[in-house]
Amino acid sequence: MYDVIVIGFGKAGKTLAAKLSSQGKKVALIEKSKSMYGGTCINIACIPTKTLIVAAEKGLDFEQAMNEKNAVTTRLNGKNYATIAGTGVDIIDATARFVSNKVIEIQAGDEKEELTAETIIINTGAVPTILPIPGLAESKFAVDSTGIQRLENLPKRLGVLGGGPIGLEFAHLYNTLGSQVTVLDASETFLPRIEPSIAALAKGYLEEDGIQFLQGIHTQEIKDGQNSLTVVTDKGDFEFDILLYATGRKPNIAGLDLENTDIQVTDRGAIKVNRHLETSVPGVFAVGDVNGGPQFTYMSLDDFRIVFNYLTGDGSYNLETRRNYATTLFIAPPLAQVGLTEQEARDKGLPVAVKELPVAAMPRGHVNADLRGAFKAVVNPETKEILGATLFGEAAGELINLITMAMDNKIPYTYIAKQIFTHPTMAENLNDLFAI
Numbered sequence: 001m002y003d004v005i006v007i008g009f010g011k012a013g014k015t016l017a018a019k020l021s022s023q024g025k026k027v028a029l030i031e032k033s034k035s036m037y038g039g040t041c042i043n044i045a046c047i048p049t050k051t052l053i054v055a056a057e058k059g060l061d062f063e064q065a066m067n068e069k070n071a072v073t074t075r076l077n078g079k080n081y082a083t084i085a086g087t088g089v090d091i092i093d094a095t096a097r098f099v100s101n102k103v104i105e106i107q108a109g110d111e112k113e114e115l116t117a118e119t120i121i122i123n124t125g126a127v128p129t130i131l132p133i134p135g136l137a138e139s140k141f142a143v144d145s146t147g148i149q150r151l152e153n154l155p156k157r158l159g160v161l162g163g164g165p166i167g168l169e170f171a172h173l174y175n176t177l178g179s180q181v182t183v184l185d186a187s188e189t190f191l192p193r194i195e196p197s198i199a200a201l202a203k204g205y206l207e208e209d210g211i212q213f214l215q216g217i218h219t220q221e222i223k224d225g226q227n228s229l230t231v232v233t234d235k236g237d238f239e240f241d242i243l244l245y246a247t248g249r250k251p252n253i254a255g256l257d258l259e260n261t262d263i264q265v266t267d268r269g270a271i272k273v274n275r276h277l278e279t280s281v282p283g284v285f286a287v288g289d290v291n292g293g294p295q296f297t298y299m300s301l302d303d304f305r306i307v308f309n310y311l312t313g314d315g316s317y318n319l320e321t322r323r324n325y326a327t328t329l330f331i332a333p334p335l336a337q338v339g340l341t342e343q344e345a346r347d348k349g350l351p352v353a354v355k356e357l358p359v360a361a362m363p364r365g366h367v368n369a370d371l372r373g374a375f376k377a378v379v380n381p382e383t384k385e386i387l388g389a390t391l392f393g394e395a396a397g398e399l400i401n402l403i404t405m406a407m408d409n410k411i412p413y414t415y416i417a418k419q420i421f422t423h424p425t426m427a428e429n430l431n432d433l434f435a436i
Contacts, residue, residue, distance in 0.1 A: 002028045005104055005117040007096045007256075010039035011300040012287035012307070013123030014080065018087040019308060027089045028115060030096045030106055037091075038080030040125045040289075041297035044146045048073050049169060052149070053330055056176040062154035065177065069149065097257040101281045119283050119311065122271060123300075124256065126249040126289035131161075135222035141229040142222060142243045145170065151242065155179050159231055159240035161219060163187060165329050167246035171211050172331040181211045182238065184231065188216040191329075195341050195376050195390045197356060202335055202392060205372055209332070251290045266292055275318040276310040277303055299325060323408040328397035333359075333373050336400035339388030339407060342378050353381040355436045357429060359393040364424045368394050375433045377413065384412035386434075395426040402427070 003025040006013040014029065021027040036043050048069045055065035085091055094106040104115045128144035130137050143151070145166050158174050160167045163185030175181045190213065191199040203213060214235065221232040222243070231238045251270040258265060264272040264280040270292025277285050285307050288300035302322065309317040326338035345352045359365040359373040373393030379386055389403045406416060413434040421428035 002026050002090075002115060002117040004028070004119045004121065005030065005115055006121040006123060007104070008039070008123035008125060008288075008290075009037055009080070009084075009091075010123040010125050010288045011041060011297045012304040013121050014039065014084050015301065015304040016121055016287070016307060017089045018084050019304075020311070021087045021089045023312070028092055028117070029084060029089050030092045030094055030104070032093070032095045034093060035077070037077045039123075039297070039300075041300075042076045042080060043073055044149065046297055047076060048149055049145075049173070050330055053169065053173050053176070056173055057332065062177050066149075095255065097255060098261045098263075099257075101261045101263075101284065120285070121307070122256070122279075122284065122286045122290055123288050124252045124290050126295055127252045127254075128245070129248040129250050130245065131219075131247050133219050133222060135224070136245060139222050139224050139229055139243070141224060141241065142245055145244070145246060148174075148242070148244050155240070155242040157228075157240045157242075158182070159184060159238060159243040160246060161231075161243060162246035162248070163190060163213070163215075164246060164248070165327075166249075167244065168206070169330050170244055170246065172206065172209075175206075175209055175211050176332075182240070183211060183213050184217050184219060184233065184238070185213065185215050186218055190215060193341075194335065194337060196343075198335065198374060198376060198390050198392045201372070201374060202329075202331065205333075206331065249289065249295060251292055253290065268292060275320050276315055277307050277319070278310070294325065296325070296327070324404050326400040326404045328400065330397070333370065333393045334396045335390070335392045336396040337388070337390045338400055338404045339386065340378055341388060341390070342376075345378050345380075345387045350387065351380050351382045352378060352387070353436050354378050355433060357433050361432075362393075362426065362429045364426045364429070365393065367424050370394055375429060377433050377436065379413045379434070379436055381436070384414050385410065386413045386416075389433075393426065399427055399430070402430070 004020050004027045006017045006029045009031040017027045017029045051069045051072045052065050055068045094108040096104050096106050099105050102116055106113050158179040158181045160171045160183045163183050171181045171183050190203045218234045223230045228239055228241050262281050266272050271286035273286050273291045279286055287303035289295045306318050328334055328336040342354050356376040360371040365371045376390045378388040386407050391400050416430050417434040
């Protein structure tokens with residue numbers, strides 16, 4: 001009998017396990033794969049992919065970049081195990097399935113055991129979506145975002161199915177490493193949720209770097225050859241050595257046997273939760289990607305805060321009181337966004353003022369010898385609130401957090417316009433950006 005059982009070693013789950021164990025709770029953390037200690041981000045997503053991108057941008061070749069990635073993930077995987085185990089959590093290497101609402105059956109090899117707890121945390125993440133395209137699932141040359149990190153050789157011709165953040169980051173990475181990259185995107189619009197002027201800049205830069213984009217293209221079939229595959233589309237056939245399918249990720253509930261419980265699932269396959277991330281079974285929570293929320297590790301960390309506040313506090317911090325969160329697309333230069341775009345703000349009927357500032361007008365851009373990109377701000381000129389911002393340039397992924405902080409704390413854009421920044425920095429250009 002445990003006080004808390006956590007299924008999955010992801011960001012929210014491991015943090016909850018450690019915190020609750022340090023408070024004297026008897027906690028079990030169940031993880032089916034030793035290679036996933038620390039969760040998706042550390043082992044097969046954010047950390048390895050950004051390590052690869054940095055290595056490629058430094059000029060390392062394919063083999064060197066992969067070695068660097070493997071060294072980083074191995075180090076952090078071990079560090080995560082040691083950190084969580086050091087708090088007194090029982091880490092159990094096994095699969096887990098529900099027998100009933102509060103009974104979990106674990107299995108390691110042929111050995112099975114039933115565990116119970118008053119509090120159960122489901123933190124099983126998400127898995128790549130495989131579209132029902134004939135030949136895709138069976139292809140020897142089609143890989144998902146995990147498989148493309150485990151290639152033994154650099155593909156000469158790489159196809160990327162999907163023009164979202166995952167597909168574009170890998171397109172940028174492999175193009176930098178030397179592959180000939182083609183992105184096949186079913187959407188007619190490149191990055192439709194990004195400010196159109198910024199999206200146009202990003203696409204132009206990626207094309208200048210050598211990436212080919214095919215918009216509004218629909219894949220009909222995948223055919224394997226001896227050493228390559230052919231993608232059959234409504235706009236012709238395309239041959240690649242490797243095809244990355246990056247067409248979204250879905251909540252990972254397979255094997256949990258939720259049908260043995262009263263836990264409800266949404267029509268999109270996510271575990272249904274309330275504002276405290278509690279499922280339809282009291283005391284059972286779903287955190288991270290499995291609950292259908294934004295699929296970012298920092299949102300999983302925020303899920304930890306919500307559940308921890310509910311279990312140990314007054315529950316005042318929850319999905320309804322969660323505030324703004326930013327996103328960053330790690331291409332070159334990075335593209336970050338928070339809040340509303342200009343069109344979204346106008347669609348809401350808000351008073352709107354905007355300003356766009358090219359990086360070419362920024363002193364630090366000249367120092368960095370990289371004049372690509374632009375910053376755009378969307379504000380309410382009546383209330384002086386920042387409604388949104390899109391930053392495309394060096395340090396965008398860092399600077400966007402300053403704007404998010406300002407938005408969360410209702411700091412007027414007029415304050416940032418007069419703030420004293422160090423020089424020469426990219427941050428100082430926020431003065432000019434918000435001088436609207």
